């Protein structure tokens with residue numbers, strides 16, 4: 450077996466953490482893929498106390514500790530009732546989701562949900578995702594009624 454060492458044809462290795470195929474370059478010469486290498490760096494920072502008082506939303510350990518606040522939209526009770534009423538009428542009229550989303554954004558400042566690109570959704574062995582928790586597969590601000 451001959452491996453050619455040049456920028457375009459790096460020998461493939463398996464990431465030590467997520468077992469995806471990667472190249473030694475991706476993880477700065479470690480046996481990690483770029484993503485796991487990045488997360489390992491964040492975990493080091495976390496363990497050194499660099500996230501104390503300033504949680505990093507990308508850091509898996511901050512997420513686990515629950516110190517990263519989920520994005521929220523706050524809304525007065527009457528306004529939330531208007532929103533629910535609008536959605537119920539729109540659904541009854543079989544309004545297209547795109548139109549409902551555009552209306553919610555314009556009238557209520559609620560951004561549409563986005564597909565979560567968390568690693569968990571590409572891996573059948575992971576059944577929790579810190580990025581979109583508690584929703585599964587969708588991220589976006591939660592609505593908090595005040």
Ligand SMILES: [Zn+2]
Pocket residue numbers: 464465466467468469481482483484485486
């Ligand atoms: Zn990895």
Ligand SMILES: [Zn+2]
Pocket residue numbers: 491494495500504505508509510511512
């Ligand atoms: Zn952290």
Ligand SMILES: [Zn+2]
Pocket residue numbers: 565566567569570578579580581582585586587
């Ligand atoms: Zn997710």
